[in-house]
Amino acid sequence: MAKYSAGFKLKVVKEYQNGTLGYRLLAKKYGMPSSSPIEKWVNLYTHYGEEGLIRKKTKEVYSVHFKLDVLHFMKRTGASYQETANSFGIREPSIIANWNRAFNKEGVEGLKSKSKGRPSMSKQPKKKKPKDNGTMSKEQALERENELLRLENAYLKxxxxxxxxxxxxxxxxxxxxxxxxxxxxxx
Incomplete structure (x- = not known):
């Protein structure tokens, strides 16, 4: 569930655009810990209208080629993440920051989609690791010795x-x- 409704966001943006209060004072008025969400909402409203304030239901998927084009544009023009996001119609500038970090770390491979979530169960049973006899506790060592003595006694009988x-x-x-x-x- 979203923390703030689209109606509340629109109300705050309209109040900001009327020019009576700035980002910090609006945040303080509505009991928000930071003014950065308001700045983000104003930017989204400016570029996308009321649609920008509504949370999307589906996650946007971008191709590797598109990601490379965005990063190339940003480096060539020296634009910020926010400016680049606005130019390419990306609502979250942090996505571009993640792409940039992945590209710098792993190259083009870092921009490829990775499967998410828990991997499926394998058909093969897990192999149990053999116990290391060098790290047995005193109690375990005594139990092992008792078991060996019982086996020896049964064998002798x-x-x-x-x-x-x-x-x-x-x-x-x-x-x-x-x-x-x-x-x-x-x-």
């Missing part, structure tokens, strides 16, 4: 059971293996 009676141990695990493989086949 199974080894002892196998050594005492290898046939019984194999028979028991063979039955478990067959029953679990049957479950997999029925699915």
């Amino acid at each position: 199974k080894l002892k059971a196998y050594e005492e009676n290898p046939n019984a141990y194999l028979e028991k695990h063979k039955q478990l293996w067959h029953s679990s493989s049957k479950k997999k086949d029925t699915n």
Whole structure:
């Protein structure tokens, strides 16, 4: 939602044009923190009429060639951002400042349109980064040591059971293996 309505902007511009108050006094009268919006509204009204005060619903898209022409004109004539914007019918001089900054930083590539917003979800799952073992906390290190000791203990118990009676141990695990493989086949 716009901060100021088009009607309010028109009222302030008309009051300025009547010549009773300047930019600062109008800003103070209407409780505005700065006089710069009023200066902008007066400029828009002067160049575009009441249409200039109405906020556009769609964003204007400019070609790279047009952007280069605007920047070339500005450099050749020495015009300010505001004067250049007025000459080319651009309502916001800050757009030209952004183009100039992008052109100086990246060249013509900086003037090309870039996709905006959040990128779409990729089809590939994210790869988890392996944990760095050198940066484990004391608690994590102790938990890891406990887990290794549990595994070692379970292994030694199974080894002892196998050594005492290898046939019984194999028979028991063979039955478990067959029953679990049957479950997999029925699915």
